[in-house]
Amino acid sequence: MLQVEDIAKSYATPGGDLRILHGVTFRLEEGEALAVMGPSGCGKSTLLQILGALEPPTGGSVALDGVDPYKLPEPEQALFRNTRVGFVFQDHSLLPQLTVVENVLTPLLVGPRDPEAPARARRLLDEVGLSHRLRHRPGELSGGEKQRVAIARALIRQPKLLLCDEPTGNLDQESATNVAALLDQLQKERRMSIVLVTHSSELAARFGRQASLAGGVMTESAGQQ
Ligand SMILES: Nc1ncnc2c1ncn2[C@@H]1O[C@H](COP(=O)(O)OP(=O)(O)O)[C@@H](O)[C@H]1O
Numbered sequence: 001m002l003q004v005e006d007i008a009k010s011y012a013t014p015g016g017d018l019r020i021l022h023g024v025t026f027r028l029e030e031g032e033a034l035a036v037m038g039p040s041g042c043g044k045s046t047l048l049q050i051l052g053a054l055e056p057p058t059g060g061s062v063a064l065d066g067v068d069p070y071k072l073p074e075p076e077q078a079l080f081r082n083t084r085v086g087f088v089f090q091d092h093s094l095l096p097q098l099t100v101v102e103n104v105l106t107p108l109l110v111g112p113r114d115p116e117a118p119a120r121a122r123r124l125l126d127e128v129g130l131s132h133r134l135r136h137r138p139g140e141l142s143g144g145e146k147q148r149v150a151i152a153r154a155l156i157r158q159p160k161l162l163l164c165d166e167p168t169g170n171l172d173q174e175s176a177t178n179v180a181a182l183l184d185q186l187q188k189e190r191r192m193s194i195v196l197v198t199h200s201s202e203l204a205a206r207f208g209r210q211a212s213l214a215g216g217v218m219t220e221s222a223g224q225q
Pocket residue numbers: 011013018020038039040041042043044045046047
């Protein structure tokens with residue numbers, strides 16, 4: 001489903017090229033979840049941005065169901081980002097003035113119309129355990145609840161692939177465990193494909209496959225897959 005071939009990424013800086021990733025190669029089948037571990041600064045967010053059509057690699061290719069988003073013209077690339085992948089960030093990035101339901105529906109503000117989305121938003125909020133908080137605003141929610149809203153928002157377009165960047169990084173232990181359990185449940189029940197990056201080996205251990213990123217190279221743990 002997701003095919004990543006020999007991805008390289010460097011940034012041009014005044015001090016010369018900064019090589020972040022080189023030779024990252026892996027495949028992810030439908031319904032598989034991969035956790036990528038690595039210390040701060042090793043390129044985890046960069047990798048997710050490349051997978052999510054947000055940042056072109058300097059080498060190699062990414063394909064989701066055979067489609068390389070970077071080979072698409074810009075309008076289709078934006079559509080790909082909006083409909084094929086869902087992002088959950090460390091910071092929930094909810095809009096404070098909107099209600100929970102409205103926040104979940106924000107991806108619909110661009111891209112194709114979807115008359116079933118409001119009903120789906122309610123179902124998703126039920127699934128993440130927030131059906132009693134539909135009219136709340138982010139300021140009236142706990143950190144864990146906000147992150148649950150962000151997960152529902154990431155799924156509103158029914159993406160093939162969910163990309164999670166340190167999704168429990170800002171949460172207390174209990175909320176982090178709840179959010180991790182929710183991702184686990186979604187992955188199993190909806191057969192979601194997930195790539196999650198984290199510096200937490202405890203979180204990574206919940207996912208079917210684990211890899212670590214160091215020196216720009218990704219190495220998958222033996223015995224997985
Ligand atoms: N736009 C950019 N220009 C130059 N360097 C960058 C840019 N974005 C990230 N970096 C550098 O790339 C490295 C990896 O960053 P990042 O992917 O955010 O790491 P992580 O998510 O693992 O903490 C860091 O050293 C960071 O400073």
